[in-house]
Amino acid sequence: MPDTPAAAEAAPTAYESTSRTVPTRAPHRAAYDRERVHAILDEGFVCHLGFVRDGAPVVLPTLYARMGERLYVHGSTGSRPLRMSGGADPGLPVCLTVTHVDGLVLARSAFHHSVNYRSVVVHGTARTVTDAAERSEALEAIVDHVVPGRAADSRPANAKELAATAVIRLDLEEVSAKVRTGGPGDDPEDLALPHWSGVVPLTRGYGAPVPADDLDPAVALPDYLKAL
Amino acid sequence: MPDTPAAAEAAPTAYESTSRTVPTRAPHRAAYDRERVHAILDEGFVCHLGFVRDGAPVVLPTLYARMGERLYVHGSTGSRPLRMSGGADPGLPVCLTVTHVDGLVLARSAFHHSVNYRSVVVHGTARTVTDAAERSEALEAIVDHVVPGRAADSRPANAKELAATAVIRLDLEEVSAKVRTGGPGDDPEDLALPHWSGVVPLTRGYGAPVPADDLDPAVALPDYLKAL
Numbered sequence: 544m545p546d547t548p549a550a551a552e553a554a555p556t557a558y559e560s561t562s563r564t565v566p567t568r569a570p571h572r573a574a575y576d577r578e579r580v581h582a583i584l585d586e587g588f589v590c591h592l593g594f595v596r597d598g599a600p601v602v603l604p605t606l607y608a609r610m611g612e613r614l615y616v617h618g619s620t621g622s623r624p625l626r627m628s629g630g631a632d633p634g635l636p637v638c639l640t641v642t643h644v645d646g647l648v649l650a651r652s653a654f655h656h657s658v659n660y661r662s663v664v665v666h667g668t669a670r671t672v673t674d675a676a677e678r679s680e681a682l683e684a685i686v687d688h689v690v691p692g693r694a695a696d697s698r699p700a701n702a703k704e705l706a707a708t709a710v711i712r713l714d715l716e717e718v719s720a721k722v723r724t725g726g727p728g729d730d731p732e733d734l735a736l737p738h739w740s741g742v743v744p745l746t747r748g749y750g751a752p753v754p755a756d757d758l759d760p761a762v763a764l765p766d767y768l769k770a771l
Numbered sequence: 772m773p774d775t776p777a778a779a780e781a782a783p784t785a786y787e788s789t790s791r792t793v794p795t796r797a798p799h800r801a802a803y804d805r806e807r808v809h810a811i812l813d814e815g816f817v818c819h820l821g822f823v824r825d826g827a828p829v830v831l832p833t834l835y836a837r838m839g840e841r842l843y844v845h846g847s848t849g850s851r852p853l854r855m856s857g858g859a860d861p862g863l864p865v866c867l868t869v870t871h872v873d874g875l876v877l878a879r880s881a882f883h884h885s886v887n888y889r890s891v892v893v894h895g896t897a898r899t900v901t902d903a904a905e906r907s908e909a910l911e912a913i914v915d916h917v918v919p920g921r922a923a924d925s926r927p928a929n930a931k932e933l934a935a936t937a938v939i940r941l942d943l944e945e946v947s948a949k950v951r952t953g954g955p956g957d958d959p960e961d962l963a964l965p966h967w968s969g970v971v972p973l974t975r976g977y978g979a980p981v982p983a984d985d986l987d988p989a990v991a992l993p994d995y996l997k998a999l
Contacts, residue, residue: 563824568850589872589886591819593828596791600821600828604870604890622796642832644817646978649996653914653925654932658817662832686881690971697881697966704882726983738925739990743918743999744978750874754969755954762967768877771971 563666564719574720583663583720584609584641588689592616593638594624594669607639608681608688612715614639614665615672615681617708624669625709634668639713647743650727651736659723659742666717672710681710692767791894792947802948811891811948812837812869816917820844821866822852822897835867836909836916840943842867842893843900843909845936852897853937862896867941875971878955879964887951887970894945900938909938920995 557575558564566573574580590607593600603624607616616639618625628635646659672678683694700708727740749771752764785803786792794801802808818835821828831852835844844867846853856863874887900906910933911922928936955968977999980992 563827563829568847589870589888591821591830591832591868591870593819593821593830593866595823595826595828598823599791599864599894600823600830600866601791601894602819602821602828602830602866602868602892604819604868604872604888606886619796636827638821638828638830640819640830640832642817642819644832647917649918649921649925651926652928652932653910653922654928654936656914656917656921656925658834658917660817660832664830666827666829682881686884689875689884689886690877693877693884694881697877697884698879698961698964700880700882704880708882726981729983729985733926734985735987736926737990739980739982739993739996740986741980741982743980743996746974746976746978748974748976750972750974752967752969752971753954754967755957757957757962758968759963762965765967768967768971 558716558718560719561717564664564717566719566721572721572723574722575718580663580715580718580720581609583643583661584614587641587643590616590639590641592624593640594627594635596623596627606685606689608684610681610684614713614715615684615710616669616713617682617685617710620707620709622709625671625711628669628671628711634670637667637669637713639665644745645724646745648727649740649743651729651733651738651740655728655730657723657727659725661720661722663718663720665713665715667713669711669713672712678705678710681712682708690767690771692765696765696767786944786946788947789945792892792945794947794949797949800949800951802950803946808891808943808946808948809837811871811889812842815869815871818844818867818869820852821868822855822863824851824855834913834917836912838909838912842941842943843912843938844897844941845910845913845938848935848937850937853899853939856897856899856939862898865895865897865941867893872973873952874973876955877968877971878957879961879966879968880957883956883958885951885955887953889948889950891946891948893941893943895941897939897941900940906933906938909940910936918995918999920993924993924995
């Protein structure tokens with residue numbers, strides 16, 4: 544990952560940096576180009592959504608999907624952040640963070656231990672989606688984001704289910720990525736120490752699908768699951 | 772995972788639930804027993820730490836370790852949450868969340884799609900650790916939490932490095948786990964639909980360690996890395 548300042552990117556392809564998207568630490572690891580941000584967002588499907596309740600922070604894991612320059616999160620109409628962002632309210636200030644941990648970085652010195660990671664932090668105001676078409680599209684996108692191709696191979700939500708589901712939208716405006724790659728950064732005077740140093744890659748994958756107990760054995764495993 | 776109410780657990784082995792640790796959704800998935808909470812915390816090493824800055828939430832990924840009933844997070848003395856929790860301040864209200872995603876739950880209906888996961892949410896006040904012995908122990912614990920056995924096989928932090936490192940502590944007092952396991956929960960009228968249903972397990976693992984470019988080939992891969 545080149546450590547070029549994001550300012551070198553052409554403006555239309557990058558998010559504008561703000562006081563809260565320029566990290567206080569390791570600013571050379573920050574990136575603002577849309578392509579990189581989108582790639583990190585699209586690779587994951589669980590985010591950590593932060594909001595403020597009674598003055599204190601709350602961080603909850605939840606599913607999300609990206610459609611263009613918008614993120615969507617869904618949940619029960621009774622859940623706290625979804626309730627708080629709706630109605631006549633001015634929306635809910637949130638911070639939505641997605642993190643992939645790619646490797647353990649082992650240096651000779653304890654101090655230079657680190658992890659390789661790619662993360663995206665989105666600041667903004669979450670608003671309840673009320674348009675029926677946008678709601679349906681967002682819900683499909685969330686299902687397809689977890690398993691591409693799945694939305695078309697399931698029963699769409701009915702009116703009762705839709706009424707019980709809240710969808711909130713967060714525009715990608717104040718956004719930054721942060722990326723660490725590569726090996727350990729030991730100090731020159733530590734290089735001769737007798738400690739192994741390098742990177743232990745972390746892997747993620749899929750196990751063999753486990754059919755539901757009540758699945759009709761005549762229903763074959765679909766291709767989009769074989770492809771995982 | 773049995774869906775027994777946490778209240779059935781013996782009091783000393785469980786965290787007391789509070790208004791903010793009882794979820795508004797799926798309260799039967801909440802758990803408060805220390806053993807389960809500790810196991811979830813000990814399996815991960817990256818948390819999402821939330822705090823409030825200028826009235827808005829901020830969520831950042833960071834490393835952590837547990838020592839008994841305390842969590843420790845470290846970082847540069849210049850980083851925002853570490854700076855904000857120190858000095859003469861009354862500490863920094865935080866929410867620290869750890870999530871493991873174990874499987875994709877595919878139901879016949881889009882509505883009943885879900886993921887199997889185990890998460891822990893800790894609410895509390897982070898405080899800067901100033902005691903030298905506690906700081907050293909916490910830093911070792913963070914290294915060992917990522918790779919057990921590594922702290923003893925690296926150069927300990929020197930005075931300059933210690934001076935540049937802040938350690939904050941968060942007591943495990945207001946804590947809950949939330950766990951989903953098992954297959955999809957389709958409605959009876961959907962069981963005959965022709966969609967595959969079940970769980971796709973998610974796996975995590977380690978790739979082959981990659982030695983640093985400047986590692987002396989005479990330094991062998993240590994046993995604690997072979998054991999990963």
